[in-house]
Amino acid sequence: MAVFVTRRIPAEGLRVLSQAGGCRVQQWDSEEPVPRAELLAGVAGKRGLLCLLSDRIDREVLDAAGPGLKVISTMSVGFDHLALEEIKKRGIRVGYTPDVLTDATAELSVALLLAACRRLPEAVEQVKNGGWTTWKPLWMCGYGLSDSTVGIIGLGRIGQAVARRLKPFGVKKFLYTGSCPKPETAAEFEAEFVPLMRLAEESDFVVVTCALTPATQGMCNRDFFGRMKKTSVFVNTSRGAVVNQEDLYDALAHGQIAAAGLDVTTPEPLPTDHPLLSLKNCVILPHVGSATYATRSTMAVLAAKNLLAGLRGEPMPHELLL
Numbered sequence: 001m002a003v004f005v006t007r008r009i010p011a012e013g014l015r016v017l018s019q020a021g022g023c024r025v026q027q028w029d030s031e032e033p034v035p036r037a038e039l040l041a042g043v044a045g046k047r048g049l050l051c052l053l054s055d056r057i058d059r060e061v062l063d064a065a066g067p068g069l070k071v072i073s074t075m076s077v078g079f080d081h082l083a084l085e086e087i088k089k090r091g092i093r094v095g096y097t098p099d100v101l102t103d104a105t106a107e108l109s110v111a112l113l114l115a116a117c118r119r120l121p122e123a124v125e126q127v128k129n130g131g132w133t134t135w136k137p138l139w140m141c142g143y144g145l146s147d148s149t150v151g152i153i154g155l156g157r158i159g160q161a162v163a164r165r166l167k168p169f170g171v172k173k174f175l176y177t178g179s180c181p182k183p184e185t186a187a188e189f190e191a192e193f194v195p196l197m198r199l200a201e202e203s204d205f206v207v208v209t210c211a212l213t214p215a216t217q218g219m220c221n222r223d224f225f226g227r228m229k230k231t232s233v234f235v236n237t238s239r240g241a242v243v244n245q246e247d248l249y250d251a252l253a254h255g256q257i258a259a260a261g262l263d264v265t266t267p268e269p270l271p272t273d274h275p276l277l278s279l280k281n282c283v284i285l286p287h288v289g290s291a292t293y294a295t296r297s298t299m300a301v302l303a304a305k306n307l308l309a310g311l312r313g314e315p316m317p318h319e320l321l322l
């Protein structure tokens with residue numbers, strides 16, 4: 001069973017593959033993404049593919065792999081990088097890694113929210129550059145969670161975990177939006193299902209944790225930011241393409257909203273001369289939501305187990321049902 005692994009992954013994951021009898025692993029053994037030509041060559045004739053969210057697995061890759069490709073296992077919960085229609089047509093099974101990164105991503109979402117609303121990177125910079133001259137009553141003020149309304153776009157696993165962590169900060173009300181109401185899930189937070197624009201209007205903090213789909217692409221746009229309060233903070237830890245970044249830039253630059261925290265952007269990496277990086281009220285992280293040692297190791301092991309199960313024709317620990 002020949003498989004191609006598109007990157008250096010935590011050793012625990014690779015061990016699962018190498019210890020499995022009959023699995024021949026070819027790997028792009030680098031921290032950097034596999035060049036497209038190497039991906040196309042590497043996948044040729046393989047039965048399994050273990051990939052990452054930064055690998056675009058489209059018709060070209062599937063054609064290069066040939067009809068022997070039976071399983072794709074992505075080391076991610078997101079699967080917007082996979083051409084699912086085409087994959088389904090070819091009868092290829094897909095594994096992914098939900099649940100195991102929920103806690104780490106929710107924790108990072110909270111950290112990013114606090115960094116943005118309490119202006120932490122700006123404050124650290126002031127300490128370093130001599131801007132801290134004395135304690136000043138009006139200096140470096142931001143917005144707190146106490147008594148606030150938090151709007152969650154996508155009350156899935158990660159959205160719920162974010163709400164659970166924010167609740168003890170004294171949040172007064174949770175709103176959420178998504179494809180349909182989830183009364184049982186929302187009950188834990190007494191969260192109210194509202195249309196997107198009402199969420200924008202009433203939230204002091206908006207946290208985006210939904211999947212990227214055709215329905216959510218570009219959803220946070222000029223209209224959306226235009227409805228938000230001037231004192232509100234926007235946080236995105238899902239996918240950059242849910243946001244229209246030009247519109248977000250305008251909203252931040254013109255004081256339409258107070259601040260933003262982004263762990264995801266379009267493109268990734270964001271070019272260092274991107275206008276968003278010139279804004280003091282925009283905190284940008286390099287897609288590190290799931291980046292704890294333990295989480296990445298568990299993701300790698302799960303991705304390897306999904307791949308092996310698929311190759312053996314067994315039920316996968318986490319299969320994406322196409």
Ligand SMILES: O=C(O)[C@H](O)CO
Nearest residue numbers: 053075076077078290
């Ligand atoms: O899709 C995922 O797995 C996250 O975005 C990265 O951890």
